[in-house]
Amino acid sequence: MSTLFSIGTLSKAAGCKVETIRYYEKIGLMPEPARSEGGQRRYHRKHxxxxxxxxxxxxxxFTLDDIRELLAMSEQHGHADSIARRHRTAVQxxxxxxxxxxxxxxxxxxxxxxxHTGECRVIEVLSDHQECSGDH
Amino acid sequence: MSTLFSIGTLSKAAGCKVETIRYYEKIGLMPEPARSEGGQRRYHRKHxxxxxxxxxxxxxxFTLDDIRELLAMSEQHGHADSIARRHRTAVQxxxxxxxxxxxxxxxxxxxxxxxHTGECRVIEVLSDHQECSGDH
DNA sequence: CTTGAACCTGTAGTCACTATAGCTTTTTTA
DNA sequence: TAAAAAAGCTATAGTGACTACAGGTTCAAG
Known part of the structure; x- marks a missing residue:
């Protein structure tokens, strides 16, 4: 019945560290979950x-700020596709x-x-390429 | 004759911030350059x-540690390509x-x-993909 | 020769975590 | 069921790779 689970279980389900979850909570990216009698976090499916x-x-x-935006847009369902479109450009x-x-x-x-008899010319290769396309 | 140049000139040549160069010097990635009478940094071609x-x-x-390794290898001419290969996999x-x-x-x-009248289910779409290849 | 751009040092802030210390709670097992 | 082990708690500090700022000094152009 009680489909609640601990932070450790959640961390395994999401493939991240327990500390990361607490960090997300602290910065307001994850909502504060319920607590057990003894004060431990109890999560459910939505989390x-x-x-x-x-x-x-x-x-x-995506940065955490990007993600905040994505999450917000999923709640306000409106100009959703324009944001999706912008992100698509970034991804491309x-x-x-x-x-x-x-x-x-x-x-x-x-x-x-x-x-070339061992001579790996990494430095030359890597420092020579000015014409290499920069992103920022 | 004096082919020396300032940190600003160097920063433009390399396409990075002045602060970044000083930072590299502080962590020992760039050697300490000569100084002018007044104490300003003076660089040359090698820098x-x-x-x-x-x-x-x-x-x-590449991380700064990778780069340290690459620079060290270029002096001892060993195998740099294993790092490149490892990185290539990550990129792919x-x-x-x-x-x-x-x-x-x-x-x-x-x-x-x-x-579909709004309802863009971004969360569902993005959280569902377990089979997506994880990198680390 | 003055003015303003560029430089100096040193420190603090950023992002997205990760690690540690020193405790308390929960779960397992003998 | 009691003791041991595992997992949880908070709070703080550290990481990598910069970036920004404060408050001063030096340099080059007009």
Whole structure:
């Protein structure tokens, strides 16, 4: 009946540290949960969903402020799609620069593999590339 | 003859803030440069090259510790490519996650466009994806 | 030669956690 | 059911990689 669970259980469900959950609560990203007789936090399904959302978004590179906005928009359901659209643009930019980065790393690795007698010229490769697309 | 330049000039050449250079010096990543009569830092070509290497590597997502290692290796010519390879894997994972998110955002946007009268279920969409590849 | 931009040091703040200390509560097991 | 172990609590400090600020000094252009 009581579908309540502890902070440890929640942390495992969301794949994050217990401390992180308490931190999210402190900064107001997670709501204050109920407490047991002895004062320990007791969570339920809604908390887990919210935390999983936060963690997933963090993994995808959104800042906590981005996430706050996303959460807000999900409650105010209105201009939701404009925010989604803006985020889509940000995500696309991120993909583009990461792809460029990956290609560059590939080039580096290949150069190393050609075994120029051990001489891995990482420094030269990495300091030379002015024309490399910057993001910020 | 004197090819020396100031910290501001160096910062422009490397595309970073003056404070960042002083910070790198403080943590021992950049060597202490010469000083002018009045005590201002005076750099030369070698400094610029090193800083450009550091900045470029940072842009590619290497940590300062990685960079310390890379610099050390470049002096002892050992194997730098293992670090590059490790990093490449991380980058690829990130690209995969972001691509998934972008597609998801596209779906959301489209759903909104079909005028399902508001109700954009962002939380559900983003918290559901367990099977999404985790990186760390 | 004056003015203002650039520089100096030192400290504190930021973000998103993570770790520690020193306790209390809850759960397990003998 | 009692004792031991695990998990929880609060509060504070530390991390990485900067960034900002205060309050002063030096340098270069007009």
């Amino acid at each position: 887990r969903e919210r935390l999983q959302f936060i963690r997933h978004s963090r993994e995808l590179g 930019n991120r993909i583009r620069s990461l792809t460029a980065l990956r290609d560059e790393l590939d080039r580096m690795i290949e150069e190393c593999e050609q075994g | 610029r090259e090193r800083l450009q290497f550091i900045r470029h590597s940072r842009e590619l997502g 994972n990130r690209i995969r996650s972001l691509t998934a998110l972008r597609d998801e955002l596209d779906r959301m946007i489209e759903e909104c466009e079909q005028g």
